Amino acid sequence: MIKIYVDWNIMSGMKNDQFSDLLSILSDKKKFLCLYSTSHISDIFRSYSDDEKQKLQIQNDLEFITQLTNDFCLFNDGKNINLQQYDPQELLNSRIEESDIFSDLSIDNLLKSDSDDPTLNTLLESLKTMLKSLELDSAFKEAFENPESAKILNDIFPGLKDDLTMNGFFNSFSKMNYNLNETESYKDLRQVVQKIGINSGHFNENKDPFELIDNSYKKKGFESFKSNEYLPKGKNAPEWFDEITNEYLYLDMHGYKADKVKVSEKEKNTFSNTTDDASHTAFASICSFYLTNDDKNYQKTKAVYKKLSIETKVLKPAEFIEYYNKYLNHHSISDHFKSLFEIFTKPIFYDTDNDEGQYFGKVAYPNEYFFNFFNKIWVPINKEESYFYFTLSILPPNTSKTYTAFQEIELLIKMFFEALGPDKNGMELFDISELENEIWIGRHWNSDVGEIKLVRMNGWFQLYYNNEEIKKRIANEKLANSDSLLKRFLKTSLKFFKSKI
Numbered sequence: 001m002i003k004i005y006v007d008w009n010i011m012s013g014m015k016n017d018q019f020s021d022l023l024s025i026l027s028d029k030k031k032f033l034c035l036y037s038t039s040h041i042s043d044i045f046r047s048y049s050d051d052e053k054q055k056l057q058i059q060n061d062l063e064f065i066t067q068l069t070n071d072f073c074l075f076n077d078g079k080n081i082n083l084q085q086y087d088p089q090e091l092l093n094s095r096i097e098e099s100d101i102f103s104d105l106s107i108d109n110l111l112k113s114d115s116d117d118p119t120l121n122t123l124l125e126s127l128k129t130m131l132k133s134l135e136l137d138s139a140f141k142e143a144f145e146n147p148e149s150a151k152i153l154n155d156i157f158p159g160l161k162d163d164l165t166m167n168g169f170f171n172s173f174s175k176m177n178y179n180l181n182e183t184e185s186y187k188d189l190r191q192v193v194q195k196i197g198i199n200s201g202h203f204n205e206n207k208d209p210f211e212l213i214d215n216s217y218k219k220k221g222f223e224s225f226k227s228n229e230y231l232p233k234g235k236n237a238p239e240w241f242d243e244i245t246n247e248y249l250y251l252d253m254h255g256y257k258a259d260k261v262k263v264s265e266k267e268k269n270t271f272s273n274t275t276d277d278a279s280h281t282a283f284a285s286i287c288s289f290y291l292t293n294d295d296k297n298y299q300k301t302k303a304v305y306k307k308l309s310i311e312t313k314v315l316k317p318a319e320f321i322e323y324y325n326k327y328l329n330h331h332s333i334s335d336h337f338k339s340l341f342e343i344f345t346k347p348i349f350y351d352t353d354n355d356e357g358q359y360f361g362k363v364a365y366p367n368e369y370f371f372n373f374f375n376k377i378w379v380p381i382n383k384e385e386s387y388f389y390f391t392l393s394i395l396p397p398n399t400s401k402t403y404t405a406f407q408e409i410e411l412l413i414k415m416f417f418e419a420l421g422p423d424k425n426g427m428e429l430f431d432i433s434e435l436e437n438e439i440w441i442g443r444h445w446n447s448d449v450g451e452i453k454l455v456r457m458n459g460w461f462q463l464y465y466n467n468e469e470i471k472k473r474i475a476n477e478k479l480a481n482s483d484s485l486l487k488r489f490l491k492t493s494l495k496f497f498k499s500k501i
Contacts (some may be wrong), residue, residue, distance in 0.1 A: 001031065001032060001033040001287070001288070001372055001373065001405070001409045001411055001412075002031060002032050002033065002287045002288050002328070002369050002372055002373075003032075003033045003035060003287040003288055003289075003405075003408075004026065004032050004033070004034050004035070004287055004288065004290075004291065004404070005034075005035050005037075005074075005283060005284035005287040005289070005290045006026070006034060006036075006068070006291045006292075007277075007280055007290075007291065007292040007293065007294065007297065008039075008040050008043040008044070008280075008305045009292070009293050009294055010022070010291055010292065010317060011040070011064065011065065011068065012061065012065070012363070013293070014026075014068070015060070015061065015064040018251050019317050021321055022291075022317045022320065022321060023229055024067065024069075025290070025321065025324055027068075030331075030372070030411055030415075031328070031331075031372045032372075032406060033072060034068050034069045034070075034406060035069055035072050035073065035074055035083070035283075035287060036065050036068075036069045036072070036073055036074070036088065037073060037074040037075065037094075037279070037280070037283040038073070038074075038075045038076065038091060038275045038279075038310055039279040039283060040065065040088070040094065040280075041088060041091045041092050041095055042107075042272070042275060042276045043185075044058055044061050044062070044092060045092060045325050046268065046272070046273075047094065048092075049294040049489060053281075054073055061090065062088045062089050062253070065088045066088060067314065070085065071084035071085040071086055071087055071088065072084075072085055072405065073085065073088070073091070074283045074286070075091075076236075076237050076241065078236055078237070079237075079238070080238060081237070081238060081241055081286070081401065083286075083403045092429055097305075099388065100395065101241070106414070127458050128352070131358045132185055133165060133166075133167070134460050135164060135165055135166075141164055142411075144160075144161045144164075144200070144433050153405070165429045167174045177211075185262045186270060186271035186274070188262050189253070189271075190252075190255070190258065190261075193254060194253075194254060194255055196214055196307065197256060198212065198254055199215040200255040200256070200257075200258055201216060201255075202216065202255070203255070203257075207301050208303070208306075208307075209251055209254075210247075210251070210303065210307055211248075211255050213250075213251075213256075217248035220287065224248070226392075230485060237243075238401065239400075239402035240285075240398065240401060241282045243308065244252040244281055244282040244285055244304060244308065244310075245275070245279060245281070245282050246303050247304045247307060247308065248277070248278035248281050248282075248300055248301070249274065249275070249278055249305070251275050251300050251303060252278075252300065256298050256299075256300065256303070257295070257296040257299045258296070259273060259274045259277070259296055263289045267313070272461075273344050277294070277300075279299070279304075280292075280297070281300070281301045281304060284301070284308045284314075285305070285312050285397060285398040286312075286396075286397065286398050286401055286402070286403050287312055287397065288313065289312065289313050289315060289428065290312050290313070290314050290315070291315055291316070291317060291320055292314065292316065293316055293317060295488045296313060298316060299404075299417060301314050302314045306404070309399075311395065311396075311397040311398075312397040312398065313397075323367070325366075327366075327368045327369075328368070328369060329366040330368075331413055332419075333371070333416065333418075333419040334419075336370050336371050336372075337455055338394075339372050339450070340366055340377075341370075343364065343366050343368070343377065343459075346364075346366075348364045348365070348366060349362040349363065349364045349377075350363065352378075360380065361378060361379050361380035362378070362379045363378070363379070365377075365378070367393055370392055371392075371412060371415055371416075371463070372386060372411070372412070372415075373394070373408060374393060374394060374411050374463060375394060375395055376392065376393045376394060376395045377391070377392060378390065378391045378392075379391075389464065389465055389466040389467070390464075391462055391463065391464050392463040392465070393462045393463075393476070394459070394461065395462065400461075404461065405433075407430045408431075409430055409435070409461065410429070412430075412454070412461075413430040413443060413454065414430070416443065416445065416452065416454070417429055418441075420445045420447045420449075420452070421424065423443040423444050423445045424444050424445060424446050425444065427443055435456070439456065439457060440455060440456035440461075441455065442454040442456060444457040449467070450465055450466060450467030451464075451465070451466040451467065452464070
């Protein structure tokens with residue numbers, strides 16, 4: 001299965017009878033594993049109210065998420081990003097219950113107790129009293145004594161100058177959080193950041209936005225404000241996740257494809273919209289495709305992925321449909337093999353060496369996903385002996401974290417089982433208990449179309465293809481170089497395979 005992450009705007013559109021062609025494609029549950037995340041729940045929560053009509057609308061939204069994703073959800077537990085089946089209604093209920101905490105981040109609210117235990121309540125009161133009385137670092141006092149830095153701090157931390165204690169900090173932080181997420185205060189924060197002299201007018205479509213921002217700092221003689229140094233990473237999410245969200249916010253704060261900030265009776269666009277979009281971008285990085293119809297999100301995400309060498313393909317609906325028709329519209333095992341063999345006619349292979357610098361064959365990273373799973377081909381060609389086989393494996397879009405769902409392997413095995421039957425050991429359909437060990441013996445077919453092995457080694461799923469009959473035919477040919485070997489393999493294999501399936 002090919003993992004796909006779709007933003008809420010497109011999901012909502014599909015639910016309301018837009019993007020019908022896209023919905024038809026994504027409804028193929030044998031090919032695609034569509035995921036949602038807690039950021040989708042945050043998108044929906046922003047429209048939550050006690051109005052019964054609105055509640056019904058939200059219920060329909062949640063049911064559509066289940067229909068599209070089978071409840072496969074990406075969520076952050078504070079240390080890791082997990083992929084599990086989770087009822088979106090449960091997640092929304094949790095978000096509603098937590099809303100009071102997020103609206104008031106004062107020490108009194110964070111440490112309030114509903115317990116009837118007098119001892120526990122006495123301890124909590126003592127802890128609150130102690131925390132409230134702690135004075136902040138002297139650097140805060142010095143900063144407030146400087147008129148220039150005091151103005152910036154007053155904008156970011158309202159009221160803090162009047163109470164330089166932990167109690168004052170938490171109260172101020174709570175106000176800042178409210179202002180950013182409920183008012184247009186994020187505009188002020190962006191203006192502070194953009195005082196270095198760069199804003200939306202400084203960006204060029206043909207230039208790297210990160211490079212333009214860094215150059216602007218250098219021209220002003222300032223130390224470059226690097227998001228990966230000044231915004232904390234790894235405290236409430238994996239470092240790779242925070243790195244993506246930080247880089248995304250870094251672009252927005254400096255005016256690159258900046259989101260609209262506006263609060264009125266008809267709309268509410270605040271900092272929370274931007275942070276949710278940043279989280280969408282981070283969650284989507286573990287998928288092969290991220291579909292978004294928001295041009296600002298589209299452009300920022302592509303820039304962040306490029307900087308961090310993330311291979312997730314960022315596409316708008318029409319772009320994805322075009323990609324699907326060109327590279328992914330294969331359904332039977334025969335279709336996939338035909339597409340696979342035709343790859344060898346394309347100039348996408350290049351020589352590769354092993355760690356010792358020795359010739360290691362040819363490798364290619366095609367646009368196709370063979371058998372709805374593999375996107376890397378390795379051909380270990382030996383120029384002295386005329387043998388030939390190939391290995392399929394996976395190039396994960398985000399090398400920091402790779403996820404493989406049970407259903408991906410289940411449907412991969414099912415595709416081969418339905419075409420080739422039980423393997424040579426009598427193994428049939430897949431069971432999750434098979435993956436209890438790091439090494440998975442997988443499936444091994446000695447079929448009319450050749451030897452096919454599906455295994456997992458060192459955590460990676462791989463397919464090995466070998467055909468003795470084709471080897472013999474190739475060995476009888478006087479081949480001048482490896483390129484002619486590839487062409488001969490294509491011609492012989494495709495003809496042979498067509499006669500068998």
